[in-house]
Amino acid sequence: MKKTLLLAAGLVLASSASYAATWTGGDELPTNPLACDATPGTVSAKPYDGGVPTNPPDRKDKKITVVDIPKLIGIGYFNATSKGIADAAKELGNMDAKTDGPTKANIDEQITFIDNYVTSGVDGILFAANDPVAIAPVLKKALAAGINVVGYDANSTPDARQWFVNQAEFNGIGKAMIDSLAKEIGEDGSFAIVTSTFTTPNQARWIAEMGAYAEKCHPNLKWLETVEAQEDNVLSFNQATTLINKYGDQLKGIVGMTSVATPASAEAVTQAGQCGKVAVVGLATPNAMKPYVEKDCVKSVVLWNPVDLGYAAAYVLRAAADGTLKPGDTSVKAGKLGELQVVNGSEILLGAPFVFDKANIGQFDF
Amino acid sequence: MTLRSFLRHEAVLGLMLVIVLFLLAQQSDKFFTTANILNQGRLMTEVGLIALPMTFVIITGGIDLSVGSILGLCAILLGVFWHNLGLPLPVAMVLAIVVGGIAGLVNGLIITRFKVPPLIATLATLALYRGLAEGISQARSVRGYPDWFFVLGQGEVLGVPTQLWILVIFAIIAAAILGLTTFGRATYAVGANETAARFSGINVDRTKLLIYTGAGLISGLAAVIFVSRVSTTRSDMGTGVELDVITAVVLGGTSIFGGRGTIIGTAVGLILVQALKNGLALSGVKGDGTIVVIGLVLILAILATNLFSRNGDG
Numbered sequence: 001m002k003k004t005l006l007l008a009a010g011l012v013l014a015s016s017a018s019y020a021a022t023w024t025g026g027d028e029l030p031t032n033p034l035a036c037d038a039t040p041g042t043v044s045a046k047p048y049d050g051g052v053p054t055n056p057p058d059r060k061d062k063k064i065t066v067v068d069i070p071k072l073i074g075i076g077y078f079n080a081t082s083k084g085i086a087d088a089a090k091e092l093g094n095m096d097a098k099t100d101g102p103t104k105a106n107i108d109e110q111i112t113f114i115d116n117y118v119t120s121g122v123d124g125i126l127f128a129a130n131d132p133v134a135i136a137p138v139l140k141k142a143l144a145a146g147i148n149v150v151g152y153d154a155n156s157t158p159d160a161r162q163w164f165v166n167q168a169e170f171n172g173i174g175k176a177m178i179d180s181l182a183k184e185i186g187e188d189g190s191f192a193i194v195t196s197t198f199t200t201p202n203q204a205r206w207i208a209e210m211g212a213y214a215e216k217c218h219p220n221l222k223w224l225e226t227v228e229a230q231e232d233n234v235l236s237f238n239q240a241t242t243l244i245n246k247y248g249d250q251l252k253g254i255v256g257m258t259s260v261a262t263p264a265s266a267e268a269v270t271q272a273g274q275c276g277k278v279a280v281v282g283l284a285t286p287n288a289m290k291p292y293v294e295k296d297c298v299k300s301v302v303l304w305n306p307v308d309l310g311y312a313a314a315y316v317l318r319a320a321a322d323g324t325l326k327p328g329d330t331s332v333k334a335g336k337l338g339e340l341q342v343v344n345g346s347e348i349l350l351g352a353p354f355v356f357d358k359a360n361i362g363q364f365d366f
Numbered sequence: 367m368t369l370r371s372f373l374r375h376e377a378v379l380g381l382m383l384v385i386v387l388f389l390l391a392q393q394s395d396k397f398f399t400t401a402n403i404l405n406q407g408r409l410m411t412e413v414g415l416i417a418l419p420m421t422f423v424i425i426t427g428g429i430d431l432s433v434g435s436i437l438g439l440c441a442i443l444l445g446v447f448w449h450n451l452g453l454p455l456p457v458a459m460v461l462a463i464v465v466g467g468i469a470g471l472v473n474g475l476i477i478t479r480f481k482v483p484p485l486i487a488t489l490a491t492l493a494l495y496r497g498l499a500e501g502i503s504q505a506r507s508v509r510g511y512p513d514w515f516f517v518l519g520q521g522e523v524l525g526v527p528t529q530l531w532i533l534v535i536f537a538i539i540a541a542a543i544l545g546l547t548t549f550g551r552a553t554y555a556v557g558a559n560e561t562a563a564r565f566s567g568i569n570v571d572r573t574k575l576l577i578y579t580g581a582g583l584i585s586g587l588a589a590v591i592f593v594s595r596v597s598t599t600r601s602d603m604g605t606g607v608e609l610d611v612i613t614a615v616v617l618g619g620t621s622i623f624g625g626r627g628t629i630i631g632t633a634v635g636l637i638l639v640q641a642l643k644n645g646l647a648l649s650g651v652k653g654d655g656t657i658v659v660i661g662l663v664l665i666l667a668i669l670a671t672n673l674f675s676r677n678g679d680g
Contacts, residue, residue: 073653073654098652100647100652100653101653102653103653103654103657104605104606106602106605106606107596107600107602107603108596108603108604108607111596112409112643115405115409116643116644116647116648117647119396119401119402119405119644120396120647120648120650121396131596131598131600133507133509133596133597133598134596134597134598134600136597137520137595137596137597
């Protein structure tokens with residue numbers, strides 16, 4: 001499989017060196033690139049496909065108890081979402097929120113936690129699923145007990161929860177990555193991609209969307225190669241170093257597709273003394289990238305803001321409990337974030353991904 | 367090493383369980399309800415099942431750290447046999463359990479034939495079986511099992527969760543084997559003094575092989591029930607289960623040095639841990655607090671037993 005892909009990549013490179021029809025590492029699903037300016041994507045109307053709680057009590061404007069059960073507790077990312085939820089609860093005033101969950105990203109433990117909270121009789125459950133299918137039975141049980149259920153970060157099957165707050169759509173990430181890249185290496189620069197593996201679903205989807213968006217909005221960008229690095233620190237560093245040596249001056253940018261590949265690529269560029277000559281753009285958490293951003297070796301890091309993600313999830317849960325967010329609605333008010341769009345039937349889109357740069361990265365700690 | 371000292375530990379533990387249940391029932395009115403108790407039975411079945419052969423393993427003075435990984439491997443293979451190879455689901459279920467048995471047999475062979483200490487042998491297979499599970503699954507999960515399959519993990523028989531029946535039946539069988547048969551007495555003999563057991567004509571290696579194979583088989587069965595309960599297979603299933611299992615067994619009074627332990631003790635230990643986890647969560651204690659309490663209870667129980675056994679055995 002891998003060999004075939006490489007062979008195909010070789011053929012594509014040989015036949016049309018400048019025009020890459022599909023980038024290696026992308027998947028074959030249809031792409032939906034966003035507009036080149038800031039116009040939001042068109043929302044295809046899709047009927048509500050979420051679940052409905054059975055006979056919930058009237059919770060409108062009443063104080064509700066909410067428990068947030070992320071994939072695991074004690075890591076920076078979910079500390080940030082939990083902070084967002086606490087912020088929103090404080091602002092709302094009529095919500096008691098607490099975060100509890102397993103210390104390992106373990107689906108069995110997460111199910112047990114949710115099960116116990118369903119028994120203890122909370123009003124609302126917020127979750128980030130360790131597995132979309134495995135978590136479904138216990139969430140359905142919560143819905144059947146009249147509990148409002150809203151997901152964020154990692155979805156369950158749609159009918160097991162009411163709403164899901166989606167941090168970023170694939171085409172949104174594709175646009176943010178390619179726009180940042182074009183800004184840094186110029187409209188006709190050459191670049192390479194470091195990804196996890198060619199078959200990792202999220203990364204493959206992002207690469208496909210990046211390819212489609214680049215073709216549409218930055219057609220002169222030159223894609224050289226995609227390399228696999230398994231989300232392994234050392235391997236990512238080696239692959240990035242190989243790219244720098246292989247392409248020399250031709251290489252203007254490296255795109256990291258994982259939160260491991262991006263800092264490792266930045267380290268490779270730093271050690272090769274190529275800071276300022278080879279740009280690094282990618283998905284990563286701010287803490288891992290702070291040293292490189294502060295040294296001006298990396299200018300932009302793409303990710304969503306997890307504090308906002310938690311904040312939005314808490315507002316969506318409140319709106320669902322109050323009955324102000326009903327199946328069929330097209331938007332929901334989320335405090336300081338304003339009006340958020342409903343997409344894909346029962347998902348709420350957080351907005352465009354967040355680009356961390358030297359000016360704002362110091363404010364984030366995850 | 368008398369019947370009296372077993373009873374002493376179980377009496378202490380039973381008393382502890384009663385106190386804990388009473389205190390927890392005071393804390394939350396949701397705790398002592400039929401629905402909650404049956405539901406807890408559902409949640410503890412996998413750990414409970416594996417705790418039965420683990421009691422035998424620890425009585426022989428051994429340990430099996432690989433049970434969680436065997437669970438993961440069998441779960442993945444159930445999905446692979448059924449989904450990728452297209453076998454009928456009942457056949458896939460049996461094959462998955464058989465693979466568990468083979469994995470256990472391999473543990474037993476390494477321990478008896480090559481004289482590797484069980485701790486090291488099963489630490490190695492813990493990594494080996496988990497690695498196989500991850501390699502075979504390629505990080506993909508198998509879903510979409512037919513409805514009848516979920517009866518095992520999500521359904522009920524006569525108002526009681528299906529898997530709780532299985533657990534109770536297996537517990538009775540295990541208690542009978544350990545308490546009433548020559549095999550049970552051989553198990554104690556091996557743990558109490560292996561050399562003496564050999565000289566008294568007990569086939570020590572055969573006893574151990576059977577016990578480790580049994581642990582593998584039951585881990586495979588637990589895997590099938592687990593998959594049915596969560597309706598999907600993943601390669602990380604059962605990570606850390608070995609520690610929950612060993613906690614229940616040791617809390618139940620089985621000596622980690624071998625030669626001592628009962629199935630009833632294990633059952634009480636299991637219920638005590640599950641009641642603490644559930645009851646504390648219901649009374650608003652967070653997950654991290656619960657782990658601390660369980661650790662303290664474990665130390666307390668062992669200390670109490672040591673105190674009693676010292677007095678009793680002189």
